[in-house]
Amino acid sequence: MEVLRVENIQKSFGKTEVLKGIDFSLNEGEVLSVIGSSGSGKTTLLRCLNFLETPQKGRILVGGKVLFDAEDKAKQSDAAIRLNRLHFGLVFQQFNLFPQYTVKKNVTLAESLFAKEKIKKEGNYKGYTHLREAYAAIDEKADKLLEEVGLLAKSESYPCELSGGQQQRVAIARALAMEPQILCFDEPTSALDPELTGEVLRVIRELKEKGRTMIIVTHEIEFARDVSDTIMFMDGGVVAEMGAPSQVIENPQNERTRAFLSRFNER
Ligand SMILES: Nc1ncnc2c1ncn2[C@@H]1O[C@H](COP(=O)(O)OP(=O)(O)OP(=O)(O)O)[C@@H](O)[C@H]1O
Ligand SMILES: [Mg+2]
Numbered sequence: 001m002e003v004l005r006v007e008n009i010q011k012s013f014g015k016t017e018v019l020k021g022i023d024f025s026l027n028e029g030e031v032l033s034v035i036g037s038s039g040s041g042k043t044t045l046l047r048c049l050n051f052l053e054t055p056q057k058g059r060i061l062v063g064g065k066v067l068f069d070a071e072d073k074a075k076q077s078d079a080a081i082r083l084n085r086l087h088f089g090l091v092f093q094q095f096n097l098f099p100q101y102t103v104k105k106n107v108t109l110a111e112s113l114f115a116k117e118k119i120k121k122e123g124n125y126k127g128y129t130h131l132r133e134a135y136a137a138i139d140e141k142a143d144k145l146l147e148e149v150g151l152l153a154k155s156e157s158y159p160c161e162l163s164g165g166q167q168q169r170v171a172i173a174r175a176l177a178m179e180p181q182i183l184c185f186d187e188p189t190s191a192l193d194p195e196l197t198g199e200v201l202r203v204i205r206e207l208k209e210k211g212r213t214m215i216i217v218t219h220e221i222e223f224a225r226d227v228s229d230t231i232m233f234m235d236g237g238v239v240a241e242m243g244a245p246s247q248v249i250e251n252p253q254n255e256r257t258r259a260f261l262s263r264f265n266e267r
Helices: 042-049 078-085 103-122 131-148 164-177 194-209 221-227 255-265
Strands: 002-013 016-027 031-036 057-062 065-069 088-091 182-186 213-217 230-235 238-243
Touching (some): 002 042, 016 238, 131 164, 164 194, 230 255
Parallel strands (some): 088 182
Antiparallel strands (some): 002 016, 057 065
């Protein structure tokens, strides 16, 4: 079943056209990896999908519902964007954990605030009418997520007490806490020492096995080939080639994909 549809996304910064009309769709449980040279627009695409940038043209649909339409300003109110963001989780290259909070609080914070607001306004959050009950459920879920990423024992630690790989795994648990339909990663291992990338990639692989829908911007070509259903090769703000890993990586049709991959193979 199609969960995401992206239609003709165009994004410029001033006169610089960064995304020149991006179209693709993604089915539930599928993993899409986005590869491409530096500056090709990969991060900008993820930021548009997470409503951190506003495209000048195009539409974004999740589960058939139009979340963004460049023509429809009513869909771009702050309140609408806040709700739209809940469909996506984003894990950054630099983890971006809150340094002043424990691991556990990093994972529970966003949902706790959300639950508090809901209960205050609507008297109900997921069937909980008392904040105390909602917090208990949020806490329990955080423990499960931390267990999933292998860090339950570090619940009460602070980010500065963790390795980069551990911090990134907390960031993954935090992104999952809001139960996004689509989890996005922007080069989740490129800020890590090589010996720490394995533990993060392993967690992502496990998420794939559990049927999570994911979009992964990565330079880890081998990993992308193994974990992805589809690979998108971006070049100069367009999708130059897209298809199964066996096509795009093993047997690229596009000259620029071939050139990009051969640079990788030389390393
Ligand atoms: N806020 C911004 N203002 C102006 N230009 C921007 C902005 N964000 C991105 N760009 C430009 O858009 C282009 C694409 O950037 P983007 O970060 O999306 O590339 P990328 O594919 O993620 O590259 P990398 O592999 O290095 O992370 C670059 O030329 C960049 O300078
Ligand atoms: Mg980038």
